[in-house]
Amino acid sequence: xxxxxxxxxxxxxxxxxxxxxxxxxxxxxxxxxxxxxxxxxxxxxxxxxxxxxxxxxxxxxxxxxxxxxxxxxxxxxxxxxxxxxxxxxxxxxxxxxxxxxxxxxxxxxxxxxxxxxxxxxxxxxxxxxxxxxxxxxxxxxxxx
Numbered sequence: 001x002x003x004x005x006x007x008x009x010x011x012x013x014x015x016x017x018x019x020x021x022x023x024x025x026x027x028x029x030x031x032x033x034x035x036x037x038x039x040x041x042x043x044x045x046x047x048x049x050x051x052x053x054x055x056x057x058x059x060x061x062x063x064x065x066x067x068x069x070x071x072x073x074x075x076x077x078x079x080x081x082x083x084x085x086x087x088x089x090x091x092x093x094x095x096x097x098x099x100x101x102x103x104x105x106x107x108x109x110x111x112x113x114x115x116x117x118x119x120x121x122x123x124x125x126x127x128x129x130x131x132x133x134x135x136x137x138x139x140x141x142x143x144x
Contacts, residue, residue, distance in 0.1 A: 026135070027131065030139065035047040035048065035050075035134075045126075048134045049063070051134060052130070052133050052134060057133050057137050058133075059132070059133020059136075062133075063130045063133065066123075067126045069119075069122045070119050070120075073118045073119035074116070076119075077112045077113075077115040077116040077119060078112075079112075080109070080111045080112035080115065081108075081112040084105050084108040084109045
């Protein structure tokens, strides 16, 4: 979204009054002005984090907690996936077929799937918190 809006604004679309612009256009203009838009958007988070830490924004603490939760849930997902693979490999090694083993494999696969998508939502919240924290911090600095 950011690179598309930046390309539109760079192509010569006239910059109207700041109140007439959409939120995304205002955000891109603030990014351009305050931190610059890197060619690799993976570096944007580090620039926003540095900008927000410099202004001692509370958004950094919230964003870092979202990132920590993202890492924790991703590791839990990998752990449950590994558990289900180990249980699946050990299933033919046992002499008896037990229904609970099959249920345990399916449950751990389901939990792995759910925690993976939960970790993705924490990553989205992390990015959203950084962008919104930057937007409100930069727009308040411009007004004050």
